[in-house]
Amino acid sequence: MVLKIFFPQCCNRADSGLLVGRWVSGHDSAVVLAVIHYPFIPGQVKQYIQQLQAQSGVELSVLGSWSLPKEGQEGLESFIRDLSTIFPQEPWLQISRQVGKTGFTCEVLGRDQIGKAAQQEEEEDEEKVIFVHYEQMKVMLSQLHPIESQNPDNRSEPPSELRQMFQTVARSELLFFLDRYDDGPLKSTHWQSEGREASIIVELLKRASVPLCVFISWLLSVWTWFCNIRIFSVFPLSFLSSKLSTCVQLNYRTEHLRTLSSPRAAEGHMEFMRKANILVSVLVDVALGVLLMSWLYRDENISTLAHTLVPAADHVARQLEELLQWLMGAPAGLKMNRALDQVLGRFFLYHIHLWISYIHLMAPFIEGILWYGGLSACLGLTFALSLLSDMVALFTFHIYCFYVYGARLYCLKIYGLSSLWRLFRGKKWNVLRQRVDSCSYDLDQLFIGTLLFTVLLFLLPTTALYYLVFTLLRLVVVLFQGVLHLIVDFINSFPLFSVGLWVCRSYRLAEGVKFRVLCDEPGTALHLLMEMNPLRFGSVLQTYRTATYSCYPKDSWGALVRKLFIGELVFPWRHKTTKTD
Amino acid sequence: MGADGAPSQSVPWRKVLWERQPFPDNYVDQRFLEELRRNEGIRQYRYWAVVKEAGFVGQQLSCVAVFITLWLYMEQGLLAPEVLLWTSLSCAMLGYGLHQALTSQAESGCETRTHLADLQSAALFLSFTFGFSPVLKTLTESVSTDTVYAMSAVMLLAHLVSFPYGKPSPPGSLSLNAALFASVCLASRLPGALHTFAMLTCALLVFALWPCLLQRLRENAPCQFTGVCVGVCVGGVGGLASQSLGGAVLFSLALVSVTLLCPLLLIWLQRHKDNIQGPWDEAEIHEDLSNFLH
Numbered sequence: 001m002v003l004k005i006f007f008p009q010c011c012n013r014a015d016s017g018l019l020v021g022r023w024v025s026g027h028d029s030a031v032v033l034a035v036i037h038y039p040f041i042p043g044q045v046k047q048y049i050q051q052l053q054a055q056s057g058v059e060l061s062v063l064g065s066w067s068l069p070k071e072g073q074e075g076l077e078s079f080i081r082d083l084s085t086i087f088p089q090e091p092w093l094q095i096s097r098q099v100g101k102t103g104f105t106c107e108v109l110g111r112d113q114i115g116k117a118a119q120q121e122e123e124e125d126e127e128k129v130i131f132v133h134y135e136q137m138k139v140m141l142s143q144l145h146p147i148e149s150q151n152p153d154n155r156s157e158p159p160s161e162l163r164q165m166f167q168t169v170a171r172s173e174l175l176f177f178l179d180r181y182d183d184g185p186l187k188s189t190h191w192q193s194e195g196r197e198a199s200i201i202v203e204l205l206k207r208a209s210v211p212l213c214v215f216i217s218w219l220l221s222v223w224t225w226f227c228n229i230r231i232f233s234v235f236p237l238s239f240l241s242s243k244l245s246t247c248v249q250l251n252y253r254t255e256h257l258r259t260l261s262s263p264r265a266a267e268g269h270m271e272f273m274r275k276a277n278i279l280v281s282v283l284v285d286v287a288l289g290v291l292l293m294s295w296l297y298r299d300e301n302i303s304t305l306a307h308t309l310v311p312a313a314d315h316v317a318r319q320l321e322e323l324l325q326w327l328m329g330a331p332a333g334l335k336m337n338r339a340l341d342q343v344l345g346r347f348f349l350y351h352i353h354l355w356i357s358y359i360h361l362m363a364p365f366i367e368g369i370l371w372y373g374g375l376s377a378c379l380g381l382t383f384a385l386s387l388l389s390d391m392v393a394l395f396t397f398h399i400y401c402f403y404v405y406g407a408r409l410y411c412l413k414i415y416g417l418s419s420l421w422r423l424f425r426g427k428k429w430n431v432l433r434q435r436v437d438s439c440s441y442d443l444d445q446l447f448i449g450t451l452l453f454t455v456l457l458f459l460l461p462t463t464a465l466y467y468l469v470f471t472l473l474r475l476v477v478v479l480f481q482g483v484l485h486l487i488v489d490f491i492n493s494f495p496l497f498s499v500g501l502w503v504c505r506s507y508r509l510a511e512g513v514k515f516r517v518l519c520d521e522p523g524t525a526l527h528l529l530m531e532m533n534p535l536r537f538g539s540v541l542q543t544y545r546t547a548t549y550s551c552y553p554k555d556s557w558g559a560l561v562r563k564l565f566i567g568e569l570v571f572p573w574r575h576k577t578t579k580t581d
Numbered sequence: 582m583g584a585d586g587a588p589s590q591s592v593p594w595r596k597v598l599w600e601r602q603p604f605p606d607n608y609v610d611q612r613f614l615e616e617l618r619r620n621e622g623i624r625q626y627r628y629w630a631v632v633k634e635a636g637f638v639g640q641q642l643s644c645v646a647v648f649i650t651l652w653l654y655m656e657q658g659l660l661a662p663e664v665l666l667w668t669s670l671s672c673a674m675l676g677y678g679l680h681q682a683l684t685s686q687a688e689s690g691c692e693t694r695t696h697l698a699d700l701q702s703a704a705l706f707l708s709f710t711f712g713f714s715p716v717l718k719t720l721t722e723s724v725s726t727d728t729v730y731a732m733s734a735v736m737l738l739a740h741l742v743s744f745p746y747g748k749p750s751p752p753g754s755l756s757l758n759a760a761l762f763a764s765v766c767l768a769s770r771l772p773g774a775l776h777t778f779a780m781l782t783c784a785l786l787v788f789a790l791w792p793c794l795l796q797r798l799r800e801n802a803p804c805q806f807t808g809v810c811v812g813v814c815v816g817g818v819g820g821l822a823s824q825s826l827g828g829a830v831l832f833s834l835a836l837v838s839v840t841l842l843c844p845l846l847l848i849w850l851q852r853h854k855d856n857i858q859g860p861w862d863e864a865e866i867h868e869d870l871s872n873f874l875h
Contacts, residue, residue, distance in 0.1 A: 335723040339716075424762075426754025441754060443789060444702050448709055450761040455713070458720040 002128045003108060004029035005093065006165055006530075008136040011035050012097075014189040016067040018045065018083070019093060020175070022059055022168050024161055030093065031168050033136075033175055034190040035066050042086045056174045064093025103524035104131055129525040133518065136191035138507045138532060139169045140176075143269045145511050145535055145543060162513060216261040220254060245386040246376075249488065252549060253380070256282065273544055276497040281546065285380035285491055292384055293377045302374060306367035310359060313395065317356045324348055327465065336462045344466055348402060355398045382488045389484040396477045403474035404569065410467040411567030413456055420453035471564060495544035499537075506534035618858045626851065631844035633807060637746055639840040640795075640810040643817030645737055646832055648787050650820035652767050655776055662779040669782050673703075676786075676794050683797040706785060714778040721769040729766050736763035740788070749792035760788040814840075 006021075006029065017037040023030050036045060045062065053060050065083055094107045106129045144166050159167070176190050231237070241247040256278045266272040296302060328345035330336060373391075377384035393400075422428060423446070428439035441449070501508055510532040518527040535543075554571065555563065563570050594602060594610050654660035677699070721729050740760040745753040764784035768777045798806045814836055822829035 330723075337719060338722060339719055424755065424758045426758075440751060443752065443757075444705055446752070446754060446757050447706060447761065447785065447789065450758045451709070451713060451717070451765065453758075454762055454765045455716060455720065458724075 001028060002130060003091075004130050004132055004161075005095075005106070006031040006132045006134055007095075007104075008032060008034075008191065009133050010136055010191045011066070011189055012133075014066065014068065016069065017065070017189075018087075019063040019066050019095065020049065020060060020188070021063045022061065023063070024164050024168070026158070029161060029165070030063050031165050032063060033060070033169065033172050034188040037187045037189065040187075042083075046087075052172075052174055056171050058168055058171050060172070060175070062087045064091075064095060067094075067096040068099065069096075070099070102519045103521060103527065106131075106525055131525055131527045132515070132530050133527065134169075134530045136169060139166060139530075140173070140191070141505075142166065142508050142510045142532055145509065145539065147270060147543070210263070213261040213263055216257060217263070220258055220261065223254065245389050245485065245488075246383065248549060249382055249386045252492070253282070253382075273495070273498055274546065277495040277544060277546055280497040280500075281492065281494070282380070284496060285382055286378070288381035288491075289377040289379065289384060292381055293374060296374045296377070302370050303367055306370050309366055309370075310363045313359045314356065317352050317359075320352055321349060323469065324352075327469065331465065334461055334465060336465070337459050340459055340462045344462070347405075348466075351398055351401065380491075382491050385484050385488050389481050389488075392477065392481060392484075399470070399473050399477055402470045406463075406467040406470040407567050407569050410463050413460060413463050414567050417453070417456050417460070420449050420456065423449040424453055467567065489548055493546045493548045495541065495546060498540050498544040502535065502537065502540050507532040509535040509540060511535045511539065614859075616859050620854055620856050621858050623851070623854060623856070626844075626848050628844060628848055631847060632840060635840045635844055636807065636810045636814075637795075639836050640813050641741060641744055641746070642832075642836060642839065643814045644787055644791065645741065646817035646821055647813070648764070648784065650817075650824060651783060652771075652780060653824050655771055655780060658772075662773070662775045665779040665783060666775075669779070669786050673786055673790065676790060680794050680797055683801045707782070710781045710785075711778055714774045714781070717765055717781070718769055718771070718774050718777045721766060726770070729770060733763040733766045736760070736766070748796070750796040752789060752792060757789060760784065764788070 011032065011034070014035040015037050017035045018040070019032050020034045020036055021030055021032040049060050049062065052058075092109045094109065095104050096106075097104050108129065144163055175188075260275060260278055260282075266275050324345050327336075328341050373387055374384070376387055419429070422436060423441065426438060426441070427436050429435075430437040498509070512533040513530050514533050515528040515530055518529050520526055560570060592603065594604050594608060651660065651665065655662065655665065736759040740756045740763065743753055743756040743759070745751075745756065761784060764781060768780035768784070771777055771780060795806070795809070798809060818829055818833050818836070821832050
């Protein structure tokens with residue numbers, strides 16, 4: 001049998017005393033948390049330990065005794081041995097260390113062995129003891145991944161030994177309040193004895209955060225009341241607001257701020273990390289937005305931008321007109337039906353003419369729009385980008401219209417052709433059985449069907465070409481919008497705080513532990529040093545990524561190509577609704 | 582007779598599966614294959630009967646030839662579209678009258694189509710074709726001539742191959758559609774919309790309505806049927822001859838080979854026929870519903 005004792009490194013040089021800690025049930029190991037020094041009154045120690053147990057929920061107990069004999073303390077050895085009678089504990093550990101030597105010696109006394117000599121145990125296997133040294137502060141602050149759910153009822157098997165050890169140290173924070181420099185009845189040594197860490201700025205922020213949270217939640221409630229006014233749930237407005245990415249981003253950030261401004265503190269590691277990530281993300285967003293604003297409003301950049309916008313739109317329209325003229329001729333030597341070509345080309349040219357007039361009408365207002373729109377960047381870079389995406393969508397609305405017309409025409413044609421091709425062969429689509437069956441048609445059906453089939457077949461190249469051209473244009477616009485959304489999504493979801501923690505204090509995110517041998521001499525117990533194995537970068541991103549309404553492709557490549565071939569309208573990006581934990 | 586040199590025993594061999602016999606498993610006796618029947622359902626063809634049936638195929642070939650001739654005339658401007666139109670309409674009337682006369686001799690109560698329904702169909706055809714003829718005319722404008730000719734040729738071939746020679750009256754979908762497709766392709770090459778309309782009416786007549794009349798003739802007046810076939814063949818050859826002599830020669834060669842040579846080949850190859858039937862064939866179920874009808 002091997003007994004593992006987790007021993008804090010801060011207690012290596014502690015004065016003699018009692019070991020306080022916890023036996024990990026079922027695993028034959030003990031976690032030492034602190035050493036309580038002489039002088040003490042056993043009754044007070046028991047009372048203290050019971051009080052701590054009630055408050056923290058950890059099953060603390062006195063594990064044994066620790067002796068580091070210094071000059072003038074020789075009589076303590078027998079005193080220590082008598083202590084085992086006062087604290088009835090199942091195995092009683094007696095750990096001692098000589099100044100100058102690296103190894104510890106440990107004797108384990110069971111309850112029935114107290115008072116007997118140890119040499120009666122030599123016939124049986126001696127209990128092997130392994131000392132695992134750990135750094136208490138790091139283990140207390142660290143979180144073991146993968147994180148288990150908080151609900152103890154959901155766990156199917158009891159947590160592993162390592163997890164229990166980490167939890168024990170993390171939950172025993174109350175033990176670490178009294179240290180040996182206090183004037184209380186008990187003096188103990190633990191990691192805080194080296195010197196308690198505190199920072200004035202952190203304390204001030206903590207004090208100031210409460211009224212700030214109250215204020216922000218009041219603002220949010222006003223905003224929510226405003227958004228829920230009945231007039232906004234009328235059909236066109238609610239539909240628009242679900243499509244405009246600015247509104248979506250607004251809702252999303254409102255949710256975040258609501259999470260941040262809730263008055264109760266974060267329970268559990270995941271909630272704390274989430275709040276921290278959201279806060280850092282909002283701050284970085286606003287900082288980037290202010291940077292953008294400072295560039296935009298300086299040196300007349302806005303008017304320059306406005307003055308290049310209208311000529312750019314004109315240029316795009318002229319290019320489109322040229323394209324249509326090319327299509328109305330004989331593009332790439334393809335066999336176009338002249339009459340249909342002329343009809344479609346003139347129809348689209350008229351649309352472009354309408355759109356150009358609209359742009360020229362809006363020309364004087366563009367600068368004002370840009371100026372006020374740029375103000376939205378103070379809310380964050382994501383808002384500016386969402387606004388840009390929406391404006392692009394608005395300005396390329398005519399391309400979207402052309403695409404829809406072309407796609408509908410093409411889809412109708414393909415559908416008619418496939419149905420009439422079946423008629424050509426004398427077959428029919430059986431809707432009930434979802435298969436193609438033979439069918440005997442009447443003479444008039446055959447006649448008209450064949451005529452229509454011929455007409456549709458010969459008009460196919462013309463329609464297909466228009467459809468192809470407008471689909472490509474639409475896909476270019478969609479791609480650009482997709483890139484903007486990707487950037488917004490990245491800023492929204494990247495867990496900057498977690499990554500910063502991983503860089504600076506990597507022990508706080510631990511994937512596991514690694515052991516280093518400190519002292520392995522025969523005759524003494526094995527001493528190992530336990531160090532944290534930090535989490536990999538990929539796991540950090542995956543675990544702490546903020547859930548967003550991210551856009552990702554709705555269809556696989558094969559399905560997308562098939563939809564384009566048939567002429568079904570494609571909306572390549574789909575918004576995922578925000579997951580709620 | 583035995584296999585693997587098995588000795589003939591005093592116990593005779595029985596063709597049963599369940600009994601252990603002293604013979605090897607692949608033993609056969611002298612009654613082997615006595616139930617084999619050769620060429621049971623073979624028919625004896627007579628040359629002239631087959632030629633008469635093959636005449637129908639030749640007739641259909643000639644129909645296609647007549648149609649192509651008419652198109653050639655229209656394209657060269659030798660035939661005015663109005664002439665063709667009125668001729669087609671009057672032929673249609675004549676054919677309809679003939680069809681009704683032949684029908685009333687045979688079953689009179691089985692046909693459910695009234696004259697009104699026929700008139701409706703005719704009106705539908707004509708109006709649809711007339712309405713679409715400007716569109717149809719511009720369909721193959723940008724397609725090259727060779728492609729149009731190749732497509733028409735393939736489609737007419739498909740029409741001939743898939744024609745229901747056994748029972749032409751409900752027209753087969755693929756054959757009729759292929760013929761109409763070819764006629765639309767050819768008709769769109771003509772100079773005017775009226776030409777297209779006339780051509781399509783003619784195509785409808787030749788490919789859709791003529792086989793119905795032929796079916797009636799074949800049922801009710803077989804001798805006249807043969808005469809009509811011969812007449813159509815002669816007309817086809819003559820029409821082609823007026824346009825190109827080489828084409829006519831080729832066409833008559835084709836006719837002769839289909840009508841006269843192929844039956845000869847069929848009868849000559851009968852001697853190599855070797856069908857075997859026996860008790861190993863799949864069972865055919867002859868439904869006898871007389872038990873249920875009483």
